[in-house]
Amino acid sequence: MKRKITLKQIAKELDVSISTVSKALRNSVEISEDTKQKVQAFAKLYNYRPNNIALSLKNRKTNTIGIIIPEIVHHFFSKVIRGVELVANKRGYNVIIGLSNESFSKEVINMEMLANGSIDGFILSISKETQQMQDYHHFNETMSQGMPIVMFDRVVSDIKCDKVIVDDFNGAKKAVEKLIQNNCKSIALITTKDYVSVGKLRTQGYIEALEDHKIMPQSSLMLKIDDQLDSEEHLDALEAEIEQLFKSNKEIDGVFAVNELYALSAMKVARKLGLDIPNDVQVIGFTDGVLSKHATPSLTTVSQHAQHMGERAADLLIDKLEREYDVEEEEFQTVIIATDLVERESTN
Amino acid sequence: MKRKITLKQIAKELDVSISTVSKALRNSVEISEDTKQKVQAFAKLYNYRPNNIALSLKNRKTNTIGIIIPEIVHHFFSKVIRGVELVANKRGYNVIIGLSNESFSKEVINMEMLANGSIDGFILSISKETQQMQDYHHFNETMSQGMPIVMFDRVVSDIKCDKVIVDDFNGAKKAVEKLIQNNCKSIALITTKDYVSVGKLRTQGYIEALEDHKIMPQSSLMLKIDDQLDSEEHLDALEAEIEQLFKSNKEIDGVFAVNELYALSAMKVARKLGLDIPNDVQVIGFTDGVLSKHATPSLTTVSQHAQHMGERAADLLIDKLEREYDVEEEEFQTVIIATDLVERESTN
DNA sequence: TTTTAACACGAAAACGTTTTCGTGATATAT
DNA sequence: ATATATCACGAAAACGTTTTCGTGTTAAAA
Numbered sequence: 001m002k003r004k005i006t007l008k009q010i011a012k013e014l015d016v017s018i019s020t021v022s023k024a025l026r027n028s029v030e031i032s033e034d035t036k037q038k039v040q041a042f043a044k045l046y047n048y049r050p051n052n053i054a055l056s057l058k059n060r061k062t063n064t065i066g067i068i069i070p071e072i073v074h075h076f077f078s079k080v081i082r083g084v085e086l087v088a089n090k091r092g093y094n095v096i097i098g099l100s101n102e103s104f105s106k107e108v109i110n111m112e113m114l115a116n117g118s119i120d121g122f123i124l125s126i127s128k129e130t131q132q133m134q135d136y137h138h139f140n141e142t143m144s145q146g147m148p149i150v151m152f153d154r155v156v157s158d159i160k161c162d163k164v165i166v167d168d169f170n171g172a173k174k175a176v177e178k179l180i181q182n183n184c185k186s187i188a189l190i191t192t193k194d195y196v197s198v199g200k201l202r203t204q205g206y207i208e209a210l211e212d213h214k215i216m217p218q219s220s221l222m223l224k225i226d227d228q229l230d231s232e233e234h235l236d237a238l239e240a241e242i243e244q245l246f247k248s249n250k251e252i253d254g255v256f257a258v259n260e261l262y263a264l265s266a267m268k269v270a271r272k273l274g275l276d277i278p279n280d281v282q283v284i285g286f287t288d289g290v291l292s293k294h295a296t297p298s299l300t301t302v303s304q305h306a307q308h309m310g311e312r313a314a315d316l317l318i319d320k321l322e323r324e325y326d327v328e329e330e331e332f333q334t335v336i337i338a339t340d341l342v343e344r345e346s347t348n
Numbered sequence: 349m350k351r352k353i354t355l356k357q358i359a360k361e362l363d364v365s366i367s368t369v370s371k372a373l374r375n376s377v378e379i380s381e382d383t384k385q386k387v388q389a390f391a392k393l394y395n396y397r398p399n400n401i402a403l404s405l406k407n408r409k410t411n412t413i414g415i416i417i418p419e420i421v422h423h424f425f426s427k428v429i430r431g432v433e434l435v436a437n438k439r440g441y442n443v444i445i446g447l448s449n450e451s452f453s454k455e456v457i458n459m460e461m462l463a464n465g466s467i468d469g470f471i472l473s474i475s476k477e478t479q480q481m482q483d484y485h486h487f488n489e490t491m492s493q494g495m496p497i498v499m500f501d502r503v504v505s506d507i508k509c510d511k512v513i514v515d516d517f518n519g520a521k522k523a524v525e526k527l528i529q530n531n532c533k534s535i536a537l538i539t540t541k542d543y544v545s546v547g548k549l550r551t552q553g554y555i556e557a558l559e560d561h562k563i564m565p566q567s568s569l570m571l572k573i574d575d576q577l578d579s580e581e582h583l584d585a586l587e588a589e590i591e592q593l594f595k596s597n598k599e600i601d602g603v604f605a606v607n608e609l610y611a612l613s614a615m616k617v618a619r620k621l622g623l624d625i626p627n628d629v630q631v632i633g634f635t636d637g638v639l640s641k642h643a644t645p646s647l648t649t650v651s652q653h654a655q656h657m658g659e660r661a662a663d664l665l666i667d668k669l670e671r672e673y674d675v676e677e678e679e680f681q682t683v684i685i686a687t688d689l690v691e692r693e694s695t696n
Numbered sequence: 697t698t699t700t701a702a703c704a705c706g707a708a709a710a711c712g713t714t715t716t717c718g719t720g721a722t723a724t725a726t
Numbered sequence: 727a728t729a730t731a732t733c734a735c736g737a738a739a740a741c742g743t744t745t746t747c748g749t750g751t752t753a754a755a756a
Contacts, residue, residue, distance in 0.1 A: 002463070002492065002494070003493065004464070006491050006495075006742060006743090007743070008739095008742075016705075016706085017705070017707075018706090018707095018742090019705075019706060019707075019708090019744085019745080020705060020706070022743070022744060022745085023705085023744090023745090026715075026744085029703095030703080031704070032703080032704060032705090035704080035705085035740040042728095047489070047730065049460070049463075049464045050464065050742080050743065050744095051405075051464060051465040051739085051741090051742050052464045052465040053410065053465040053741070053742080053743095054405055054711090054742035054744095055400075055402045055742080055743060056711090056743095057402055057405050057710095057711045057713095058710075058711050058742080058743050058744060058745095059711080059742090059743090059744085060711065062401065063712085063748080065445070072429050072430050072433070073423065073426045073427050073430055075421065078420045078421045078422075078426050079421050081420055081445075082447065084419050085420070085445065085446075086565045089458075091449075092700070094446075094461065094462065094466065095445055096412070096442055096443065096444040096446065097429075097433065097444070097445055098433075098437075098442075099437075108439075110437075112397070113442065114442070115397075116352070116397040116399060116400045117352070117399040117400040117402070117712085118400045118401065121437070124484050135746075137349050141395070141542045144350065145350065145351065146351055146352075146353050157351075211750085223453075237726065241646065254480040256646065261526055264642050266643075272646075275753080289644055290423075290638065290639060291638060292638055294612050294643065295642065295643075296595060296619075296644045304680045320623065323448070351717050354711095354712060354713090354714075355712065355713070355714095364735080364736085365736045365737075366712090366713085366736090366737095367735075367736060367737075367738090368713095368734085368735060370713070370715085371714090371715090371735085374714085377733095378733080378734065378735070379734070379735075380735090383734080383735085397712095398712080398713065399711090399713070401711085401712080402711075402713040402714095402741090403712080403713060403714085404714095404741090405711090405712080405713080405740095405741045405742070405743095406712080406713050406714060407714085407741080408741065435724080465742085490750050508735070509749060570710060611716085
């Protein structure tokens, strides 16, 4: 079990100084051709690679970006990661992940853990609990220490940093307009509580679409699901709530749900109540994941282009990291990713 | 934009030496109470945290583990990651990810990138291309440099290292036995080409289950799908192949598929051919993902306990990393995770 | 022959820690 | 008063690099 070889060892073996070895390997003109050849050959033989940690320390740059997300077992987030990893790797960066598990404290701990030199910058989407508590001190502290942050999807407008968001409002609006156009007269909304930023925006899109078409939004048609029911464990409760919605509003002929799970549950409940999709009820979801594609009937959804979001976020961050110590003119961008309506079988 | 504060700065500010500061912060008995108080107060005020990179360099230990997987947008792998992250975090480690994207060269490059000091050990599942090429030099090189590896799910028996695998053989066998027990007389298999280790094992489980019940395995009932068709883009081709299978073997009344996608496609095709599930055909898949749960009818599957695999792998790796420089008696474990058959609507 | 220039290399600092060892000052024991 | 022990702290090395600067040797120019 030989340890990795170091410059020092090569130097000793070849009876030259460490500096000479280092320079020879970087092909410096200071070193004679002879010596270079010798050193390079030796290094190749022993498969020398500079130690990343030492380089990071010396350069005060780790070439690693940290990504903090609420949950990884989630099609949307894993697609974002893939996007981040793709451009990060292409541009010579590694990716290190932290999961907040939707918890404020885990988010803070994870950030502190990474902020102490392990990474050069953050890409993150904030946890529900953080959104609820509205405590953003950890973001501000991190940034005040010169570590850039790019937020995606779930962002908070109070914080000055780069952001990549999906056009939740218009995505939702277009979806609902599609339902209206398809002759739905009574469109229900299944959404989250308002503190979830994206849920709120999608709700607003729903409302405006209705209003634009002179339809009075009715609160009885707007079901706001509690977080607790999000998780796979509480499917029954979720379905019960939706069933209640259908039963109290028999006239429902369209459903817009702010995520896949809600949409699928709606379809399931509708089917159970003897309603045909899309003939009796048309359904549109948000987030274009595997479930939508493979559901029966397959689900019409608003695609968020998650991977693209990840790519943009990574580019934004790395651009900032590599910008020549600039004019200090702290300007932050917000990239808005347009949504697409992917039409499938759940709508006419 | 103040940089992170260092020991040196604190020392200068308080007019003591760096050593004193370091010791004071670690509550050394060498330092007087007075000085400790002063230093600790100052450090707290400025929110001092030791620089991880410097610590890593000094200790020759990064407290970071690298995980290399073929694909992250995949329920199974993301669940494994969650498991790894869970115990890693609990035990004071970070997780850094690399995606091979099923490519041999990306796997090698990613490993080399991380092996140069960035991490203490690997957890990985090898790419299809690597399995096909059977070129494992990068694993051996990494290990010969003293960096431990834990392989999970897709492992290679030639390599001596810790492994966490699912009991593919028995999982498959039990699934097929379930079908037999449920009175299926003609059970089809939808699997991968044989070089995919887990696919091969599951195929063997299928065969042995049949043989144990005096049923002659027929190659015409065993459909081996080419990789290319795995991806979401080639769903049509995949379905076409399956449709062919059904059409040439009208007597099929049971299907065992080695993954979710194959199973779902089988259900879709069966439905298209006017077959009812589970009355005409019963279907069992492998990998308990979201799709199985939310499919209609929901799919009976062999659960792999992905998160548990991740947890075990992480524990194995960290145990090895933290074992007091031991008896050098290089002994490697292979943990076998038992599968569970999750019965849902696609079987009787 | 002397001065200068080019060449080839080494010493040392720096990145931010921790830790070993040494040392001056004070307090205690003889 | 002297020897010794304790205390409180600092210097320096080490982790593995890169880079600046200095320097001795040789070759070219005066």
